[in-house]
Amino acid sequence: MLEIKNLQVAVEGNLILKGVDLHVKPGEVHAIMGPNGSGKSTLARALSGHPQYEVTGGEARFEGRDLLDMDPDERAREGVFMAFQYPVEIAGVNNGYFLKAALNAKRKHFGQPELDAMEFMQLIREKAKVLQIDQSMLSRSVNEGFSGGEKKRNEIFQMALLEPKLAILDETDSGLDIDALRVVSDGVNGMRNPGRAFVVVTHYQRLLDYIVPDYVHVLSAGRIVKSGGKELAHELEKKGYGWLEAGTQPVGA
Amino acid sequence: MSTSTETIEQLATREYKYGFVTDVETETIPKGLSEDVVRLISEKKGEPEWLLEWRLKAYRLWLTMKEPTWQNVKYEPINYQDIVYYSAPKKKKVLNSLDELDPEVKRTFDKLGIPIEEQKLLSGVAVDAVFDSVSVATTFRAKLAEQGIIFMSFSDAVHEHPDLVKQYLGSVVPYTDNFFAALNSAVFSDGSFVYIPKGVRCPMELSTYFRINAKDTGQFERTLIIAEPGSFVSYLEGCTAPMRDENQLHAAVVELVAHDDATIKYSTIQNWYPGDKDGKGGIYNFVTKRGLCQGRGSKITWTQVETGSAITWKYPSCILQGDNSIGEFYSVATTNNWQQADTGTKMIHVGKNTRSTIVSKGISAGHGQNTYRGQVRVGKNATNARNYSQCDSLLIGDKCGAHTFPYLEIRNTTAKVEHEASTSKIGEDQIFYCRQRGLTSEDAVNIIVSGFCREVFRELPMEFAVEAQKLLSVSLEGSVG
Numbered sequence: 001m002l003e004i005k006n007l008q009v010a011v012e013g014n015l016i017l018k019g020v021d022l023h024v025k026p027g028e029v030h031a032i033m034g035p036n037g038s039g040k041s042t043l044a045r046a047l048s049g050h051p052q053y054e055v056t057g058g059e060a061r062f063e064g065r066d067l068l069d070m071d072p073d074e075r076a077r078e079g080v081f082m083a084f085q086y087p088v089e090i091a092g093v094n095n096g097y098f099l100k101a102a103l104n105a106k107r108k109h110f111g112q113p114e115l116d117a118m119e120f121m122q123l124i125r126e127k128a129k130v131l132q133i134d135q136s137m138l139s140r141s142v143n144e145g146f147s148g149g150e151k152k153r154n155e156i157f158q159m160a161l162l163e164p165k166l167a168i169l170d171e172t173d174s175g176l177d178i179d180a181l182r183v184v185s186d187g188v189n190g191m192r193n194p195g196r197a198f199v200v201v202t203h204y205q206r207l208l209d210y211i212v213p214d215y216v217h218v219l220s221a222g223r224i225v226k227s228g229g230k231e232l233a234h235e236l237e238k239k240g241y242g243w244l245e246a247g248t249q250p251v252g253a
Numbered sequence: 254m255s256t257s258t259e260t261i262e263q264l265a266t267r268e269y270k271y272g273f274v275t276d277v278e279t280e281t282i283p284k285g286l287s288e289d290v291v292r293l294i295s296e297k298k299g300e301p302e303w304l305l306e307w308r309l310k311a312y313r314l315w316l317t318m319k320e321p322t323w324q325n326v327k328y329e330p331i332n333y334q335d336i337v338y339y340s341a342p343k344k345k346k347v348l349n350s351l352d353e354l355d356p357e358v359k360r361t362f363d364k365l366g367i368p369i370e371e372q373k374l375l376s377g378v379a380v381d382a383v384f385d386s387v388s389v390a391t392t393f394r395a396k397l398a399e400q401g402i403i404f405m406s407f408s409d410a411v412h413e414h415p416d417l418v419k420q421y422l423g424s425v426v427p428y429t430d431n432f433f434a435a436l437n438s439a440v441f442s443d444g445s446f447v448y449i450p451k452g453v454r455c456p457m458e459l460s461t462y463f464r465i466n467a468k469d470t471g472q473f474e475r476t477l478i479i480a481e482p483g484s485f486v487s488y489l490e491g492c493t494a495p496m497r498d499e500n501q502l503h504a505a506v507v508e509l510v511a512h513d514d515a516t517i518k519y520s521t522i523q524n525w526y527p528g529d530k531d532g533k534g535g536i537y538n539f540v541t542k543r544g545l546c547q548g549r550g551s552k553i554t555w556t557q558v559e560t561g562s563a564i565t566w567k568y569p570s571c572i573l574q575g576d577n578s579i580g581e582f583y584s585v586a587t588t589n590n591w592q593q594a595d596t597g598t599k600m601i602h603v604g605k606n607t608r609s610t611i612v613s614k615g616i617s618a619g620h621g622q623n624t625y626r627g628q629v630r631v632g633k634n635a636t637n638a639r640n641y642s643q644c645d646s647l648l649i650g651d652k653c654g655a656h657t658f659p660y661l662e663i664r665n666t667t668a669k670v671e672h673e674a675s676t677s678k679i680g681e682d683q684i685f686y687c688r689q690r691g692l693t694s695e696d697a698v699n700i701i702v703s704g705f706c707r708e709v710f711r712e713l714p715m716e717f718a719v720e721a722q723k724l725l726s727v728s729l730e731g732s733v734g
């Protein structure tokens with residue numbers, strides 16, 4: 001589904017990702033771990049096409065297509081979703097309206113009829129229940145005045161609605177208390193299926209107790225320095241990241 | 254793949270879909286302004302002597318006045334002798350029914366989406382259509398008259414209701430007020446007249462649609478709305494013009510009078526031709542609008558969505574004379590490409606317990622310059638006056654500008670005046686967030702901008718809020734690549 005080869009990404013002229021390889025097959029869950037500043041968000045943003053993140057080398061393919069050649073909105077409509085580490089506030093824009101616009105943009109892309117207000121409300125109600133989203137959150141402005149936890153839940157809510165093929169979750173666990181973490185994880189686990197893949201970026205092992213990954217990769221100073229199964233996460237929890245600092249031979253996934 | 258410089262700030266051509274010209278036989282007087290021209294206009298309209306005298310006084314005063322220069326806009330000096338002051342589609346003497354209207358003119362309004370045939374009307378909106386210098390059709394006149402409501406062209410009102418016109422004309426905006434008001438008073442050719450009798454709630458939206466068609470012609474219309482005690486009226490004006498390389502002058506005057514407990518909602522959707530992407534052509538929109546809250550508990554609300562014109566210069570204002578009267582001003586002004594706007598309001602608190610609210614949203618894109626200029630004045634006797642002002646500016650790209658000039662003049666210590674202002678840039682992160690959810694960058698800008706304007710849009714009559722939103726998105730087209 002996603003094939004990344006030797007991906008290099010620069011921000012404001014500084015090379016941040018120095019050659020990342022990653023292969024994600026449908027149905028898999030990959031965790032990307034690593035210390036702060038190692039480039040995890042950079043990877044997520046580059047894959048979703050943030051204009052500030054300049055790809056200087058390597059390639060990324062999504063379902064065989066050149067991902068890097070697609071506009072960010074096209075990537076999204078094709079089924080790449082990123083849950084933001086820092087969701088953006090849009091003042092005055094009704095959250096429900098925003099979701100409807102996003103969903104209909106995608107439906108239009110696939111030649112499906114747009115949902116009317118009634119159908120949309122029904123869909124929203126279903127999804128909101130699973131993620132314990134309060135209806136009032138839909139009538140507020142997008143992320144405006146949301147608590148950290150509400151913002152993160154809103155991201156996963158959007159994911160549930162848009163049903164992406166590939167979901168990249170950037171530190172979705174940060175800012176969540178244990179109850180919220182459980183709700184969000186249940187939401188994600190409920191969406192796991194053989195056709196959908198997840199790339200879960202996290203700094204802490206905690207999330208991976210709830211969303212159990214198939215593979216764990218450690219990113220350090222812009223390179224994947226170690227890859228393994230879910231037990232790698234536990235090892236990291238015990239030992240910290242110190243023993244894996246860049247300079248160690250990178251291990252491909 | 255798009256880079257950051259491509260995402261924001263890329264200017265493309267924008268489409269002005271109202272830019273067509275109607276080929277219609279007109280009666281047009283030669284260019285230039287003189288006492289004879291003033292007399293000629295008055296004569297063409299068969300006006301009474303007192304009105305001609307009033308025009309002449311205005312004209313003579315205008316000759317002694319200087320064009321204002323304090324506003325934050327730049328333009329080449331206007332040659333007032335190079336303007337045509339009267340142009341009208343030729344018609345039979347009296348227009349008894351719409352069938353007698355020039356089919357080309359009728360088609361023009363059809364094309365603009367303005368229904369001037371009553372049977373075509375859907376949503377209970379009565380329309381007065383002004384084509385160049387004259388009103389060509391007013392719908393629902395008879396139906397409104399059943400309730401004593403007068404809605405007709407200004408020219409008709411001069412003949413049919415001379416006492417009302419005489420009593421109120423110039424009572425809120427005297428011809429001495431300013432350069433453009435004096436000019437308008439001398440040469441105004443038509444406009445709308447509205448009178449709502451005591452206790453009557455006007456059952457439909459009243460709307461005037463202004464269309465400039467003829468070349469080199471100025472449009473100088475005058476609107477007068479009188480709301481008797483306890484009455485209510487919601488009025489909307491819209492305007493468009495053909496695309497021309499020359500600038501055209503539009504200098505209107507609007508006067509509103511609200512008596513005890515009367516409410517006037519006056520909404521404007523201004524979409525005059527803004528000029529092309531290089532700043533060539535476009536309308537100079539120099540307008541004086543003022544409302545007098547004369548009665549106790551009266552209320553005047555100005556709502557404007559200003560997307561067109563090369564230059565906009567207008568300050569719809571309220572004089573809060575009656576105790577407990579309320580003045581409101583809600584404004585969205587966009588400037589894209591080379592457009593300039595200097596707009597805002599004046600809230601003049603005279604009576605006790607008067608309240609005013611100002612919400613101004615300025616959006617600048619391209620090389621657009623957007624200035625908010627607002628004055629809040631609280632007089633000596635205006636005990637417990639309240640004002641709340643909020644001025645927000647949104648910048649798209651970094652070649653445009655936003656400026657805010659609030660003026661406060663407080664002469665009563667019990668006054669409470671609050672002012673909030675903000676300037677923000679439309680964020681690359683906001684656009685990216687929307688795009689990551691599948692919206693195109695144009696849709697992203699539209700969504701962000703409409704969110705920014707929400708407090709103003711919700712003041713518009715339902716039927717027009719959607720149109721305003723569309724207009725806004727068209728006017729910002731090409732502001733983001």
Ligand SMILES: Nc1ncnc2c1ncn2[C@@H]1O[C@H](COP(=O)(O)OP(=O)(O)O)[C@@H](O)[C@H]1O
Nearest residue numbers: 011012016035036037038039040041042043052
């Ligand atoms: N928008 C940006 N502007 C400047 N530097 C950035 C930007 N984004 C990331 N960086 C830099 O790239 C490096 C990696 O950051 P990031 O990908 O956010 O790390 P992580 O998500 O692993 O904590 C850091 O040194 C950070 O300062």
Ligand SMILES: [Mg+2]
Nearest residue numbers: 040041085171
């Ligand atoms: Mg990060």
